[in-house]
Structures are given as structure tokens and as C-alpha cells.
Amino acid sequence: MTAMIVGLTGGIGSGKSTIANLFGNLSVPIIDADIVAREVVAKGSPLLTKIVAHFGKAMLTPEGELNRPALRQRVFQSEEEKTWLNALLHPTIREAMFHQLRAIQAPYVLWVVPLLIENQLTPFCQRVLVVDVEPEIQFTRALARDNSQSETIKNIMNSQVDSDTRLRYADDVIENNKPLNENLDALTQQVTALHQQYLTLSQYYSKKEEK
Numbered sequence: 001m002t003a004m005i006v007g008l009t010g011g012i013g014s015g016k017s018t019i020a021n022l023f024g025n026l027s028v029p030i031i032d033a034d035i036v037a038r039e040v041v042a043k044g045s046p047l048l049t050k051i052v053a054h055f056g057k058a059m060l061t062p063e064g065e066l067n068r069p070a071l072r073q074r075v076f077q078s079e080e081e082k083t084w085l086n087a088l089l090h091p092t093i094r095e096a097m098f099h100q101l102r103a104i105q106a107p108y109v110l111w112v113v114p115l116l117i118e119n120q121l122t123p124f125c126q127r128v129l130v131v132d133v134e135p136e137i138q139f140t141r142a143l144a145r146d147n148s149q150s151e152t153i154k155n156i157m158n159s160q161v162d163s164d165t166r167l168r169y170a171d172d173v174i175e176n177n178k179p180l181n182e183n184l185d186a187l188t189q190q191v192t193a194l195h196q197q198y199l200t201l202s203q204y205y206s207k208k209e210e211k
């Protein structure tokens with residue numbers, strides 16, 4: 001038996017991790033594409049060696065870990081380098097994610113994927129949950145969180161689908177414009193209601209799977 005897959009997506013800084021944590025509080029298993037993407041380029045991994053061979057030693061921190069801001073800077077300046085990196089990383093990340101998804105023993109799993117729509121992964125989801133936020137708020141939050149330049153955040157936002165496109169794929173939407181200190185209770189309630197809905201839907205899904 002495989003778990004029903006709920007894809008959680010949204011732009012950079014929209015609040016995916018924040019919402020995923022609320023599902024985590026309800027003991028929902030979570031597979032986060034960003035975490036898997038970090039695992040495949042861990043210190044000493046074959047993929048990290050290939051990245052350093054291509055872009056140089058500046059891609060490593062003094063500890064021998066991947067220098068993510070440096071790599072991000074490089075690939076968002078060049079479409080060609082971005083394509084090269086994606087071709088290197090995506091098959092391994094995909095394989096690792098599907099391996100982890102198949103191993104889940106639960107009614108459903110929350111699959112957190114920033115580029116769910118861009119990378120055409122929605123067909124693998126039984127349900128798509130979008131975190132939606134105004135672009136200005138998104139930019140401010142992403143900038144405050146990341147150690148990146150505003151230009152880098154802007155480039156990332158421009159490389160992702162816009163809110164209208166994302167919403168066309170959504171079965172469910174969580175709007176995350178209000179500050180958390182005012183809105184955490186409402187978000188928690190919405191997540192709890194979605195959780196109930198997904199538990200119900202997962203029963204139909206597992207019946208279908210049995211056939």
C-alpha cells in the first residue's frame with residue numbers, strides 16, 4: 001500500500017515550511033524536496049564532487065560543504081549553467097524522493113516541493129495544496145530569511161510560475177498574507193480542517209489502490 005500524496009507548493013518565502021510544520025504537529029509524515037536536494041549533495045557525495053569539478057572550489061565552504069549561496073549566484077546568472085545543474089541533480093533528487101514516498105506507511109504524506117508545477121510533478125499528487133501570498137510580502141519575508149541579495153530573490157521569484165498559474169493547479173489554498181502573530185490560530189485551524197479532509201480522502205484512495 002502506498003500513501004496518498006498531498007503536494008504542498010508555493011513560491012520562495014510563501015510559507016511552505018511554516019505550513020508544513022503545522023501538519024507536522026499533527027504527526028503527518030513530510031517529505032521536503034529541499035531537504036532531499038541537500039542530502040544528495042552532502043559533504044563527500046559524488047554529486048558534490050561533480051559540482052566542484054564544474055564550477056570550481058569556490059563552491060565549497062571551508063568545512064567542505066556545498067556553498068549554496070555561491071552556487072545559487074552562479075546558476076541564476078546563466079540559463080546554460082542552470083540547465084547543466086538541473087540535468088545533474090534532478091534525476092537523483094527525483095529518484096530519492098520517490099523512494100522515500102513509496103516507503104511511507106500512513107494515510108497520506110505531505111510532499112513539500114517548491115517547483116511542483118514548474119517541474120511537472122502535479123500528476124504524481126492526488127491533491128495539490130498551494131500556499132499563496134502577495135509578491136511584495138513574499139519578497140520581504142524571503143529577503144529577511146535568506147542571506148541573499150535582493151537581486152537573487154527577485155531572479156528566483158521571476159523564474160517561478162506566478163500566483164495565478166499556481167492557483168490553477170490548486171485543489172486547496174492557504175492564504176498567508178497576514179502576520180503570524182495575528183494569524184497563527186486561523187492557520188492552525190485551516191490546517192486541522194484540511195488534515196481531516198485528507199484523512200477522509202485517503203480512505204477512498206486506499207480502496208482504489210486495492211483494486
Ligand code: ADP
Pocket residue numbers: 010011012013014015016017018019141142144145176177178179180181183
Ligand atoms: P518557504 O518555505 O515557502 O520558502 P517559509 O515558511 O520559510 O517559506 O517562510 C519564509 C519566511 O517568512 C520565514 O522566515 C518564516 O518564518 C516567515 N513567515 C512565514 N509565514 C509568515 C507569516 N504569516 N507572518 C510572518 N512571517 C512569516
